[in-house]
Amino acid sequence: MEPASSKLILAAAALVAFGYALLVSYLDPALPWPVTFSRSEPWALVLLNLVPVLILHVALLLVTRRLLLSCWLTVLALAALYFINYIKLRELATPLLPDDFHFLKAIGVHYAFFAQYLASSRLQLLFAIGALAITLLLYRERPIGSIKGGIRWGAAVCTIALWSTLVQGSAPWKTVYYPGQAQFEPWAPRDSAARTGLIANMILLHWELRGGPRLEPSIDTSMQMLRDYNLTSPRPAAPARAPLPDIIVVQSESLFDVTRLKGIDIDVMPVWRAAASRGWSGELHVPTFGGGTIRTEFEFLTGLPLAAFPQIRYPYLQLAHAQIPSIVRELRSNGYRTVAIHPNGGAFWNRNHAFRAVGFDQFLDADAFDDAPRYGWYVSDASLVDRVIAELRDDDQPQMIMAISIQNHGPYDTVPLPASDNARFLQANLDAAGTRDLETYMTMVRASDEALGRLLEFVETRPRDTLLLVYGDHLPAMNAVYSQLGFKDERRPDEQPVPWLLVDNRSREPRVQNGPAWLLPTLLIEKTGLATSHYFSALADVGFADAASRLPADVLKVLAQLQFAGRLDTAVANDPI
Secondary structure: OOHHHHHHHHHHHHHHHHHHHHHHHHHOOOOOOOOOOOOOHHHHHHHHHHHHHHHHHHHHHHHHOOHHHHHHHHHHHHHHHHHHHHHHHHHHOOOOOHHHHHHHHHHHHHHHHHHHHOOOHHHHHHHHHHHHHHHHHHOOOOOOOOOOHHHHHHHHHHHHHHHHHHHHOOOOHHHHOOOOOOOOOOOOHHHHHHHHOHHHHHHHHHHHHOOOOOOOOOHHHHHHHHHHOOOOOOOOOOOOOOOOOEEEEEEEOOOOOHHHEOOOOOOOOHHHHHHHOOOEEEEEEOOOOOOOHHHHHHHHHHOOOHHHOOOOOOHHHHOOOOOOOOHHHHHHHOOOEEEEEOOOOOOHHHHHHHHHHHOOOEEEOHHHHOOOOEEOOEEOHHHHHHHHHHHOOOOOOOEEEEEEOOOOOOOOOOOOOOHHHOOOOOOOOOOHHHHHHHHHHHHHHHHHHHHHHHHHHHHHOOOOOEEEEEEEOOOOOOHHHHHHHOEOOOOOHHHOOEEEEEEEOOEOOOEEOOEEHHHHHHHHHHHHOOOOOHHHHHHHHHOOOOHHHHOOHHHHHHHHHHHHOOOHHHHHHOOOO
16 A cells, blocks of 8 residues: 555544544533533543444444445434434433343334434435435545555454454443443443533443342342341241232322322322222332333232342343243132233333233233224223223132233423313423423323222222222433422422322221332232242341331342342252241
């Protein structure tokens, strides 16, 4: 290669790298912008975020052999990355995380759902056409003649080696991305991203959280911890309720008591409050905020606190086990027929596989709601109640039906509600956008409460013993509302609980208790008196309101990890004490 050509290539490479540095600095709030050269430290942070971008660019350059085309594709990838991060921060107050890339495995399934957070479908189409047109135009660029043969293959091997070692966190990358120096904190991804930059934060999180759940202490150490808290002794079996009651569980999308907000005293849940006065109810602490429904769902179904598995953010996507211990399997072992109902696609969140793994006999998804009326964007809670009632049988076999609603899912800024239902809940302390979102959400919750009233009437007049458990999965994604109004208890939005309610049509005993989502199954065990595995019976023995506070985090962690690994019952049975 001629010296002049070498200098030209190096100059072009330096110019491209500098251009990417400016672009990443502009897009990432953690990086220096406007550009300043007075200090070197911010630019060291820029470099950490730039390395994967340069590797991507080189890979695209080797594939296409076209400089402008590879630059364009890299810019598109960066724009998509930071735009999705912006949307996620706005809606869920959480940055883009490595585990979010699980959605790419089934992008066709998820696109219609997430597209509602983007511009109109017409603008999306125009953007796609424009991006494709530019891509085809740049493809006409003359290929770089020097990128061929041995040089091309050698560069490809080097690029693959750089990328694979970066993904694995091999030397020298862990020295380059030293977490302490970058002020990386895996337990606070939003704060960490604000210090390290989005791309560097995702790399460090990937290194920190990769791998599946694992039992950290040895079996001997774990069993000793459980002995110290009397969690290995066999629990005496209580007589089961006869006949066994049917169980209806409703996981209500984004259900939240808006009167927890300052300045909001309008009650849009009168049916719920009346039912709570004659049943069990309280505040539920959930492991997610603004989204991530399956985190709460997983905790209820399995009784496992996700805090015991810090590597797991999306359990249905990361835990592809054929069988997962659950309250559903406990009920099946006691003769229950188990059915899950959710009016969304079964592939979404990988529920098709997950519900088989936790033991449901049948899963009715969106295909069972082809002609069902919608309320807003999604199938209405009223339609879901219709399906639950229709699915209940009157034969001798007890049944457990879990219904997962979707009606109240955001975004709330453009929800198509009937004009007659657009109630006005004027708030002096909210701007126009916040007022619109909150009024829309409250209107939707009022409709959910009315549907609950019909389900309650059905349950309470039913001749067969029936339990109805209803709980919210997380707060709605309304960060602008929360920041303007604040909460009466002065706690942060991600610290707020959601409501839960348990109604027994053979009892009117009121009880108020607060606890985490993973302890909800103990309430069903208490109501039914069922014989269960050691894990559930131990938790039920400690109690819904007490287990989380009385058992230290490390004890709960080993108890949950042994249960998930399927080793708890065997370990307890073989325990010498």
